[in-house]
Structure formats: C-alpha cells, structure tokens
Amino acid sequence: MAKTALKETITIKVNEPTYYLDEDVTYAQRDAWFGHVTRDLRMDIIYPQTDKNIYPCIVWICGGGWRQVDKGAHMPYLADLARRGFVVASLDYRLSHEAPFPGALIDLKEGIRWLRAHAKRYSIDTTKFGVMGESAGGYLAAMVALAQDKSFEQGENLKFSSAVQAACPWYMPCDMAQLFKERGMSLPFFNGDMKDPKYGKYINPISYISAKSPPFLIIHGTEDQTVPLQQGELMHEALVAKNLDSRMIILKGEGHAGPQFFQRPLWEMIISFFKKKLS
Numbered sequence: 001m002a003k004t005a006l007k008e009t010i011t012i013k014v015n016e017p018t019y020y021l022d023e024d025v026t027y028a029q030r031d032a033w034f035g036h037v038t039r040d041l042r043m044d045i046i047y048p049q050t051d052k053n054i055y056p057c058i059v060w061i062c063g064g065g066w067r068q069v070d071k072g073a074h075m076p077y078l079a080d081l082a083r084r085g086f087v088v089a090s091l092d093y094r095l096s097h098e099a100p101f102p103g104a105l106i107d108l109k110e111g112i113r114w115l116r117a118h119a120k121r122y123s124i125d126t127t128k129f130g131v132m133g134e135s136a137g138g139y140l141a142a143m144v145a146l147a148q149d150k151s152f153e154q155g156e157n158l159k160f161s162s163a164v165q166a167a168c169p170w171y172m173p174c175d176m177a178q179l180f181k182e183r184g185m186s187l188p189f190f191n192g193d194m195k196d197p198k199y200g201k202y203i204n205p206i207s208y209i210s211a212k213s214p215p216f217l218i219i220h221g222t223e224d225q226t227v228p229l230q231q232g233e234l235m236h237e238a239l240v241a242k243n244l245d246s247r248m249i250i251l252k253g254e255g256h257a258g259p260q261f262f263q264r265p266l267w268e269m270i271i272s273f274f275k276k277k278l279s
Contacts, residue, residue, distance in 0.1 A: 017048030019082055022122075023072075027114040028107060028155055030094060041107055043091045044071050045115075046082035047122040054125040056278040057087040057115055059164070061108060061133030061140050063257070066096040066189035069137075077262060084271050087124050089115055093140070096189035101203055102152055104189070105143050109162035110155035112144070117157040128278040130166040132270070134257060135227060136189075138172030139205065142235065145216070146208035166277035168217040168270055171256055173227045174235045176203050206238045215245035217273040219261065221254030247273070 022045045032039035048055060060078055062069045071090040082088040093107040112129060119126045133141035145167035153162060173179055176190055177200035192199035201207045216239055220232035232248060239246035249269065254260040 016083070017050045017053070017123075019046060019048050019079075021046050021075075021079075027091070027111045030098070030107075032098070041092050041094070041111070042071070043089050043111055043115075044075065045087065045089045045122055046079055047087045047124075048082075050123050054119070054123050055085060055087050056128035056130060056274065057089060057122075057124045058130045058132060058274060059108070059112060059115070059141075059144070060088060060090040061093070061131065061137035061144075062090065063133065063135030063137040063170075064095075066104065066136045066187075069093060069095060074262075077267065081267070081271065084275075086130075086274065087122055100191040101189055102143075104140055105147065105152050106154050108140055108144050109152055110157070112162045112164070113153075113155075113157040113160040116160040126160075127165070129164040130168065130274045130278055131164045132168040132170070133172075134170040134261075135172070138169030139174065139176075141167055141169045142172055142174065142205040142216075143208070145214050146205045146210075148208065148210075148212075163214075165214050166217075166274055167214055168219070168273060169232075169235070170219045170261060171221060171224055171227050172218070172232060172235065174205055174231050176200070179227075179231070206235060209238055209242055209244070211242070211244075213239065213242070213244050215273075215277045216247070217270065218246065218248040219251070219266070219270075220248070221251045221256065221258055221260065223253055224256045226256035245277075 024042045026040040027043050028041040029038050071092050078088045091111045093104040116126045131141045131144050145164050177194050180194040218232050218236050220229050236246050236248040251260045
C-alpha cells in the first residue's frame with residue numbers, strides 16, 4: 001500500500017486573538033505567620049493579546065469551605081470560557097485561619113480594583129465585570145456582587161470600583177445563621193455570634209440587595225447534602241421579591257460540586273448569561 005506524503009502551504013484566516021496565561025500575579029500583600037512575615041495574594045489571568053479590542057472580565061472564586069483554595073483547580077474550564085470572548089481571572093484569598101469575615105471579601109474586592117487599574121495590560125473593558133464562584137466561593141461571589149458597604153473597600157487602588165455587573169454563584173450558602181442553626185455546622189470563617197440577628201444580617205448577602213444589584217444566575221443541585229438547595233432558593237426568591245433580574249437553574253439529582261456542573265450544556269448557559277448581561 002502506497003504511503004501518503006503531503007506537503008501543503010496554506011493560509012489560515014485570523015479571526016481570534018492569541019490567548020495567554022499570566023500566572024501568580026500578585027495583586028495584594030497581607031501579614032502572615034503571626035504578623036512577622038508578608039505573603040502575596042495572587043491571581044491567574046487568561047487574557048487575549050490584542051491591539052484594539054477590549055473584553056468583559058469574569059472573576060472566578062474557588063470554593064473550599066473557607067479552609068482551602070486553589071485558583072488553578074478549574075483552569076481547563078476557565079480557559080474554555082476565556083476563549084469564548086472573556087478575560088478570566090481566578091483569585092486567591094485569605095482563609096478562615098488567616099482572617100475571619102470579612103477578610104476574604106476585602107481581598108477579592110481589592111483584586112477587582114487591581115484588575116481595573118491594570119485593564120489596559122490585559123485588554124479588559126472596565127465597565128463589564130462578572131463574578132462566578134462555587135460553594136464558599138459562591139457565597140463570596142454573591143457578597144462581591146451585592147455588598148457595596150465602604151467598610152469592605154480596603155487596600156490599594158481605592159479610586160477604582162469593585163462593582164460587578166453580573167453574578168453566577170454555584171451551590172452557594174447564603175443564610176449562614178440558618179445553616180448553623182439547622183446543621184450545627186462549624187463555620188470558623190464567621191467568628192461572630194450566630195445567634196445575634198445583627199451579626200446574621202451583617203454576613204448574609206441577602207441583606208445587601210438593593211435596586212442597583214446586578215443580574216444573577218444561581219445554580220444548585222437538588223441532592224446537595226453540604227449546602228441545601230433551599231439556600232440557593234432563598235437568594236433567588238429575595239432577588240425576585242425586589243423585582244430584580246434572577247434566573248435559577250436546578251440540577252436534578254446532583255449533589256455538591258457534582259459532575260453536572262462541568263458539562264458543556266451548562267457552561268453554554270453560563271456563557272450565554274455573561275454575554276447577554278455584559279454586552
């Protein structure tokens with residue numbers, strides 16, 4: 001059988017930018033090891049290199065019960081999201097043993113301000129930011145989107161905004177006091193009195209809903225044994241009650257962080273949401 005030997009000269013039309021991953025970019029520094037040393041807070045940024053276009057930015061917040069975080073854990077999916085027309089930044093933040101609430105929220109808001117301050121470097125449209133996160137990261141995504149209290153704005157680049165224009169929390173806890181009451185969950189990130197209504201309101205993202213709150217896409221599984229479906233429903237219902245833009249996708253038979261969350265049909269819905277809301 002004759003072997004095929006081909007030599008071709010072709011021209012491929014350039015319709016897409018070239019994407020790059022900028023890893024371990026320091027966006028802030030915090031005291032560590034009992035205040036004797038300093039550690040960097042870092043982010044990974046997937047961005048298109050282009051001379052003329054700017055793109056919406058999606059901030060991803062990894063979950064882990066406020067005890068663990070890995071900004072690179074879902075990088076394959078985030079890279080696919082970026083190639084659909086976004087800059088994607090996955091952010092590190094302080095954990096419960098480093099800083100209780102609102103430490104991580106302060107960190108993430110500073111990270112968003114840093115991205116706006118460096119928008120030109122990464123081809124970011126400063127008017128179009130979305131936030132997405134899972135579990136504890138979903139809670140933080142909701143807080144980033146809703147909590148505009150100035151007390152959460154600390155650190156550098158304060159002349160820039162930390163506001164986002166769309167939010168997509170996955171299997172998010174929202175009423176921490178209720179979770180504590182119903183399940184006796186250990187929540188070291190929240191070091192206040194869970195029985196105190198004022199503290200419960202302070203840490204509940206629902207408390208910060210306003211007429212200016214951005215659109216939400218909430219995703220939750222029916223069989224979630226870690227964060228009950230009711231938690232996501234509480235957020236959706238609170239937004240709808242205020243006549244705000246909220247869509248909830250409930251995954252039948254799915255648990256906490258299950259494989260349905262990483263299937264292409266769901267990601268197509270997520271991409272469609274961000275494209276529409278950040279257009």
